[in-house]
Amino acid sequence: MKTQGETKRNQIDRYVNNEMQGEELAQFEQRMREHVELAESVHFHRDVLQGIEYYFIKELKKDLIQSDIPKPKRNLKTYLAIAASVVVLAGAGLGYYFLKQGEMNPSGLAATYFEPYPNIIAPVSRSAAASSTEEAMQLYETEQYAAAITQLNSLINQNPDHIGLVFYRGVSYLGSHQPEKAMADFENVIEKGEPSLREPAYWYLGLSQLATGQKVQAKASFLRVNEAEGVLAGQSQQILKAIQ
């Protein structure tokens, strides 16, 4: 049963949205004339709705302005990122197949989709004079995640603003079955990171959330991957369909 407050709110909303007619409309307007508080509530409600509309139309105008700004040409890093996502996708098709067959739970799906993101920050020279970052990334490339994490921790302590290192530590955590720690790193990357890592960060965050059984949160992350409209969007949509 509706309370008196709900009924009043509903009436105000219907009045503001021009959904009242005839006798009901006349009676409501009469009540507004007699009760100044009701009239003010109506004005307030109308202002709130118009304010909401105003906000969104300004957002649309911003989108139009944004569409006039030429998109930057892809740099080498972006091409590497695309190549990386192709690697990620290699596992994706298989995972989707299994899930469709009803043979896999979300954490199993995360494990199947997981592929380490290629090293795009410090190509490993394999020379004797390799830098600390190269050493860490060499461990990462050879999937020695525990050792890579130790090295990356040390590097991040020295340079906390190097968001690329945080990203690879997140991938290493996920690769070594520590999704909670991975999530913290990916959230950090998303919050502070550079745009080129945003999409893969959401992707791996989604996988980490799947690995911990957080389907709702994973869904939100994969939706963000979709919004980026990058190369991971198609596979992200497949996961979304599959986990629904």
Place this chain on the structure above:
Amino acid sequence: MQQVYTEDQQLIEQIRKGNEKSVVQVYQSFKGGFIHWAQLNYNIDEPSATDAFQDAVVCLYNNIIKGRLENLTSSLKTYLYAIGKNIIRKKLHQPVMLDKDDLWIVEHLKAEPIDSFAANERQQLVARLMETIGEPCKSILRLFYFKGFTMEAIAKEMDYKNENVAKTQKLRCITSLKKMVRDKFSGGDFYDD
């Protein structure tokens, strides 16, 4: 005999269904022509013409979502130019003559500059508070008030159990927004509903 504007009608259908890329497509398709035409005919610079055209596209979108533009009786270009002319007239105070077709469009659609959508202090405050409202409120309000989705469609989109859950959530969001407005305005001069 009424001409059929199939391609334009399809674009409108896409916009009505919530495809925002179609709005940008309309904007980019007609922008260059409008700016050139506006500069040629009125005493305005390129940024002003661009701004007027952006407002015209926003108005067109709003009219489509609000159901004021169901079936085209002119081309999309004619609608956009008529709305754009009205905006140049009102916002840039230019002496623009509207012909019979323009007048019909302006009278049947909302064709005002977007600044006049919200004029008072409280509406401006609500718009500012929308920046901070967070999820899921922003998405629900966007789908309902900006994209014209039904509560049933919102429930589906947001993965709610049914439309009543979506309605309740929307009500909570509005109530929360109202509380934020009241908190900003001192004295509690609004009726507590």
